[in-house]
Amino acid sequence: MNILVINCGSSSLKYQLIDSDTEAVLAKGLCERIGIDGSVLTHAPAGKDKVKIETSMPNHTVAVKLVIDALTDTNHGVVQSLDEINAVGHRVVHGGEKFASSVIIDDEVLAAIKECNDLAPLHNPANLIGINSCKEIMPNVPMVAVFDTAFHQTMPEKAYLYGLPYAYYEKYKVRRYGFHGTSHDYVSARTAEILGKTREELKIIVCHLGNGGSVSAVDHGKCVDTSMGLTPLEGIIMGTRSGSIDPAICDFICQKENITPAEMNTILNKKSGVLGISNVSSDFRDIEAAAANNNKLAKAALEAFYYSVAKYIGAYTAAMNGVDAIAFTAGVGENNISGRAEIAKYLGYLGTEIDAEKNNVRGEDRVISTEASKVALLCVPTNEELAIARQTTALISVAS
């Protein structure tokens, strides 16, 4: 079966066409600047040259049509016709408390996703536009929604309740939801597989360290806690996001700088994190290069970042009363060799020992701890698109 995986943003649309039998990526690409001048589709078919198509994309429906045209094109296409696309899997950021797993999209599901718009105003409306555009172009193709929040729905109340008036939870559903769930699910399952165990036998901590980052505690296959919260702003220090801070800082800075809460929110999301501390970049490669050149603030940013990850590992070890494996994933987790080593320095009390030679790896599944290490450390590349394709295949196979 061929599954089209769609990740739709407000002005962008990423896609992959995956053969679910072989799990091969047949093509992938990106539509950028949808609804803005200068729209462009970059289409990369497997085994053929990448093509760039610069053409007007006034809306997402036009973008989806162009993606289908690219996938079925006689030169750079990978399938003969639309009939060879058996289902579409959509990434949806927020499923609220309604969705603890992926679902086949129908009118009721669409309405429920819309109800979560308030909780993810930048993401869910765009995800819905992507779904509706695909429905318009492919009315007879089954569609599945895969939620970033779903894997974390197993968290117990004590982990998801904030120390706030309970009425805010009742009235507005203010609670911890967590994000990157598809990645935490995939990576924790893969970690168990690499260790030759089932996930149900293990206590696993997944460190998803990318531009956005989150840590989760997966206890015998179930997520019991995660660092992101009501929004993806909470938790570890990130590329441009502050992570957890004293909430009183917001009012303090608003008064000192004479800015509004909305402006403060933008600073916390876009101008903070390692970018804010270092004043160099949000990209860890740039910060590492600056730190190597003795830039003090770049060093401080990296140290604060590693420390924040190590603290969550400690907290989640306590939450699970132990840990068997710690997996590093996403851009920084998969590629930053020295970063993993720096975080591992904080974990000696657990009896962990990183193996410098094994840790010398980027983007590959591998145990990076010594034989003697009491806790296994691993590098596990995430693959959210494959996870979405697998869940889509599983759901439509059951339905048909």
Ligand code: AMP
């Ligand atoms: P992601 O959001 O998962 O795409 O991750 C993006 C982050 O991964 C950026 O901050 C990159 O600097 C970082 N990254 C990617 N490759 C490397 C690398 N080879 N070494 C260090 N960081 C990397």
